[in-house]
Every structure is written in structure tokens, then in C-alpha cells.
Amino acid sequence: MLKTLEKYVLCQGVSGNENAISNLIKDDITPFVDEIYNDKLGNLIAVIKSKDKNNNKKLMFSAHMDVNGLVVTFIEDNGYLRVSNLGGVDLYSVIYSVCSFSNGTKGIIVTNEESYKDLKARHLYIDIGAKNKKEAEEAVSVGDIAFIDSYFTVLKNDRVCARGLDNRAGCFALSEAIKSVKNNIYDLYFVFSVQEELGLRGAKAAAGAILPDFGIAVDVTDTGDMQDDNKMEIKLGNGAAIKILDRSCICSPIINKNLKRICDEESIKYQYEVLECGGTDTAAMQLSGSGAMVSAISVPTRFVHTGVEEIDLSDLSECIKLITKICNTTLE
Amino acid sequence: MITAERLKSFSEIDGVSGCEEQIRDYIISDIYDYADEIKIDVMGNVLCYKKGKKRAPNKIMYAAHMDEVGFYINSVSDDGLLYFDTIGILTSVILGKYVLVGKDKIRGVIGSKPIHLLKDDDRSSYPELNTLYIDIGAKNKDEAIRHLGSYAVFDSEFANIGSCITGKAFDDRVGCMLLCEMIKQDLEYDSYFAFTVGEETGARGASAASNRIKPDICVVVEGTTAQDVAGSSGADVVCKVGEGATVPFMDGGTYYDISLYNKITNIARNNNIKFQTKTVVAGGTDAQIIQRQNGGIRVIAVSMPCRYIHSGQTVADISDAIQMKKLLDLIDNNLDIL
Numbered sequence: 001m002l003k004t005l006e007k008y009v010l011c012q013g014v015s016g017n018e019n020a021i022s023n024l025i026k027d028d029i030t031p032f033v034d035e036i037y038n039d040k041l042g043n044l045i046a047v048i049k050s051k052d053k054n055n056n057k058k059l060m061f062s063a064h065m066d067v068n069g070l071v072v073t074f075i076e077d078n079g080y081l082r083v084s085n086l087g088g089v090d091l092y093s094v095i096y097s098v099c100s101f102s103n104g105t106k107g108i109i110v111t112n113e114e115s116y117k118d119l120k121a122r123h124l125y126i127d128i129g130a131k132n133k134k135e136a137e138e139a140v141s142v143g144d145i146a147f148i149d150s151y152f153t154v155l156k157n158d159r160v161c162a163r164g165l166d167n168r169a170g171c172f173a174l175s176e177a178i179k180s181v182k183n184n185i186y187d188l189y190f191v192f193s194v195q196e197e198l199g200l201r202g203a204k205a206a207a208g209a210i211l212p213d214f215g216i217a218v219d220v221t222d223t224g225d226m227q228d229d230n231k232m233e234i235k236l237g238n239g240a241a242i243k244i245l246d247r248s249c250i251c252s253p254i255i256n257k258n259l260k261r262i263c264d265e266e267s268i269k270y271q272y273e274v275l276e277c278g279g280t281d282t283a284a285m286q287l288s289g290s291g292a293m294v295s296a297i298s299v300p301t302r303f304v305h306t307g308v309e310e311i312d313l314s315d316l317s318e319c320i321k322l323i324t325k326i327c328n329t330t331l332e
Numbered sequence: 333m334i335t336a337e338r339l340k341s342f343s344e345i346d347g348v349s350g351c352e353e354q355i356r357d358y359i360i361s362d363i364y365d366y367a368d369e370i371k372i373d374v375m376g377n378v379l380c381y382k383k384g385k386k387r388a389p390n391k392i393m394y395a396a397h398m399d400e401v402g403f404y405i406n407s408v409s410d411d412g413l414l415y416f417d418t419i420g421i422l423t424s425v426i427l428g429k430y431v432l433v434g435k436d437k438i439r440g441v442i443g444s445k446p447i448h449l450l451k452d453d454d455r456s457s458y459p460e461l462n463t464l465y466i467d468i469g470a471k472n473k474d475e476a477i478r479h480l481g482s483y484a485v486f487d488s489e490f491a492n493i494g495s496c497i498t499g500k501a502f503d504d505r506v507g508c509m510l511l512c513e514m515i516k517q518d519l520e521y522d523s524y525f526a527f528t529v530g531e532e533t534g535a536r537g538a539s540a541a542s543n544r545i546k547p548d549i550c551v552v553v554e555g556t557t558a559q560d561v562a563g564s565s566g567a568d569v570v571c572k573v574g575e576g577a578t579v580p581f582m583d584g585g586t587y588y589d590i591s592l593y594n595k596i597t598n599i600a601r602n603n604n605i606k607f608q609t610k611t612v613v614a615g616g617t618d619a620q621i622i623q624r625q626n627g628g629i630r631v632i633a634v635s636m637p638c639r640y641i642h643s644g645q646t647v648a649d650i651s652d653a654i655q656m657k658k659l660l661d662l663i664d665n666n667l668d669i670l
Contacts, residue, residue, distance in 0.1 A: 016587035017590060142611070
């Protein structure tokens, strides 16, 4: 499990540039699905039809493949690169970090001290070691993506940390569940979405085409067990998080009642998530077409959007179990 | 022909978001004998189809918005002053400007509290909207009340200044002009064109237009902000007037289709088209809505750099529009490889 999770996490795939991670996931799950394709925006969509001929309902899962990153907007005369953020990059967590470009060029993300108090993307510079603009232009172009380097580290008690667990942990959970799907009641649409970090853009397009009756997002959520004052019930090790609401969406109580029932019946450890900030693909599915009943299963994660996002592998397992069981139960 | 005169004609017609009838009529009369199909949808978008020499391998839609930034009169005071809301305009650029109110084009001046009556902290560059009004010289409410709910536009003058042109509504009458030019010529491939409403209020017409046409590819033809002015340098410039067609890879609303961006910038490079990209991720176009319609649409933008873009006197260079037209023609010719 750990090796595959590591591959998912370290694979390149910043918002708008998800080819590599899409191909990785496609290779992983193709043998287990009826149909698999990429839509025009690059969303990876896998379908498992229901064997029940009387069924006419669709259940869509959405896990975003993209991670946030930086894009080069300008090259200074002295060879430094100026950038903008793709998605909610925690700027304080990227300064003095190493980044990579897809052609192998490496860079370091730096800033000047005056900017610390109110750090914005326009205060960042990438130093690729170039002496001047001409040298820099030989290695990178405006529009190139800088991937912030990620390191997969194993901690005690089955905990791991890495940049990119948001949301490669969610993608991994969905992929693993797909491999165990049997006797699904509804037509299942597994969407590995693009550009979620830019505002749920891929999921909006995909949900608009699929028009699901039910939608379950698989993402990560914050925890309340860190040093700071974050008042949340979620703790690492307390199981799969069932979403009550976040900033973008209030989940369906009917779906959540069924999720609780599944957890109780199958002895799956779960906890409830109330997130005061942040949005997920859940909202995109809820508002598609004439609406869908939605909820989300989240992997509890500390330090989201930093270089050391931390999860508990037992929570990840519970998420996989829950997603698998959802596929062969009713949600009404 | 892409000329300053043509852009003048398009830009001088009134068409504030929500009241696009006059510019819509002008566009339809311009292309009437050339388009194979013209429809007006329920939002007021003009949707056109033009047959090309060949059947298109990809369904392509070119889009430009008809609406311009402007004002709406939301109340009339007892002393006949017209208070207003703005659409897409900052209050810092309107004090003392001439405007024309409604279809009758009643002239007025935007006024506010006299400067010697302002407290120190009121003297900012962004006056409060509710302290501004349009003075049409009415003596009392009775003389002015009929303007309640009317739109108003900048009473701007179109002029040649140096190598540039100035006027109102270049955003996005330049796009409208370019689309009309394409419809009036022989195209290589069958193409669709959408003249949209309500872009300045959040791309409101674009979802209806793109769901009706359901293209595979959409090229948004727009005006974009150029900050090549005093006080800006380097990365803050965004793009420059006179430096050619602007093809952004990303703006505040859209991450454009990477393969379209790469292919189209390559085509531009190989054909000596003057082009540039945006150095700041800012602004938005109809593409932000179009991209997510109908299961996803591949989008790209081709834009004209405009200084002072949402003011009454934008400054631009017609040579940029000429480069844009050359690029659009190349996109048409190369549709099979996009």
C-alpha cells in the first residue's frame, strides 16, 4: 500500500497540467472498470455500470488529482523568475524550498525580508542559478509550472507525511476502492478531477456532463489535534471523516444517515467533519443540473497545503473500506 | 478591414450590460448578408454559423462580448441629481466626466461633494459611490425622474493620438469587430460565432451561448488590461500596447487549455505574428464560464492590450488588432491540428 501511495504523492500534476497523474491512475485502475476516458479538460472518468437492469441512477465520486503550485509569469533581467500561485499555495511553507520544472531544471523559491509580514505571490522569486535573463530563458519560459519538491516520510504509529497528500491520499483511496467494487446498485462514475485547487473547475464540467443523482467527494480535511487553536473534532486515528459541511456545501443528511448506517454495520471507524473554511468538489456535484444529493469522505490531514501534510494510514484504510461499501448499498 | 474607423463605429454605439439592443442590431446588420445562420437566444446573445470551405474536425466557436461598462440610474434626488450604480467601473476614474443618459442621450456631468467640504480621510482616490451623482442640469426631481432605471455611458471622444487611438468600449468592441470581419470573409472551416451579453456582470450570456452551440474549442476575442504606464515596470506591466496580440496562458478566471496555448503561440511564432502573453494573473473573460459547460470546452483567448481599460478613454494601438486578425485567420486555417 505504502509504495503505491508514495507513487501517487510524488507524481507531478499541478492544476491545469494533470497528464502525468492521470496516466498513473489510468494504468492503475483500467483493469477494474467497464470504461475509462479523459474528457476535454483532462478529468479522468472511469465507469462501472450497474448489473441491475432496473437501475437508472448515477452515483458520482470525485477526487481531485491536482496539487497546487506556482507558474512563471515573468523573467527578470537578473535571471530571477517571478511567479503566480496556482491554487491555495501556503506561501510561507514554500519559501526556501526546492522546486522542479518538467524539463529537469531545479530552482529555489526565495523572497526578501520586508515581505514576510504580508507575503504575496508577487513577493516570491525563483532562483535557478541563472546569471541573467538570457541564461534563464534557455532553461524556462513564461507559463512553465514549478512543482514544489515533495518528500515522502514515514513517521511512528503508521503516520506518513508529504506535500501532496491533499489530494493524492483521496485519489489513492478512491483507486483502491475501485479495485474491490462488486454488485454495485447504481451506475458508478469515478471522476479524478482537474483544477479543483482553482475553484472546482474540472468537477463542475464533469458533473455538468454526468448529471449524477448522488455525489460523494473524496478529499482531505483539517484536524483539531495540532498545536494551534483550531477547534475541530477531527483527530488523526479516529477514522474516516464524514462531511457535515464546509464553506462550499452543506451535505445531504439523508446520505450521511446512510453513511453512518454503513459504518455501524461494517464496523468502520468514522468521525464527523465540520469545516469552517475551504471548498471541495462536493459543491460542484450538488449544484450540477437540477441538483444532486451529496456528501464527502475525507482523510483527516494535519498541516494541509504545507510540505509536511500528515495522515494516519489507519484513517486511510477506513476511508477505502467505506467507499467500497457505499458502492453496493442504497443511499436513499 | 481592420481600421481605426471601423473600431470607432463599433465603439460609439451604446450597449451597457443588460441593454445591448443597439449594438446587437448594429452587428446583425453588419453580418446579415454573410452569415449562413443568425439566431438570437433568450439571453440576447447573437449566435451565428458560417460555412467554410471544409467541414471542421473540431467544432469551433469564436466569442466576443457586446456589452460595455457603464452606469445605471438607481435614484433621483429632490434637487434633480441622478444617483447611480456602476457596472465594471471604479469610482476613481469618473469624477468630472461627461456621460450620456439613456437612449435620448441626455448629457450630464458626474459630480460629487466639493473638495473643500471633504474631511481629510474622505479625500482618497476612491470616492464613495453614494456621494457621486450625474448632474443633467435639472432644476428638480420632476425634471429628472424619467431617467430612473436608465443606463448611462461615457460621453467619450474617439481620437487618434500619436500612434495610438483612444475611445470607449474597446473592451470588447474590438472583439465584435474582429468576429464580424471573420464572418464576412471566406473561412477555411465551418465556424460558429457568439456575440455575448452581460460579460461585465460575470459572463452571464456565455453559459447560454456555449450550451446552445456546444463547441469543442472556443476562442475568446477580448480586450485586456495593459499597465505599460508610469509607475509600472517589469512583471507588473501585464502586457504592452503596440506589442501585438496578447495570448494569456492564465488569468484570474481561467487556466487556458495548455495544448491550445502552445500550438497557437507556435503558429504565431512561425508566421511572424507579433504576440505577447500576460505577466500578471489578473482579469477574467467569458472563458471562465465557457470552459466548464457541456462537459468541458477547450478555451483560449486572443486579446488587445488596452490602457485604462474600464475608463471612458481607453488607449490602444490598432496595429495590435491587425495582428490579432492575422492570428485568428491562422487559427481558422490550422483548425485541423488544434
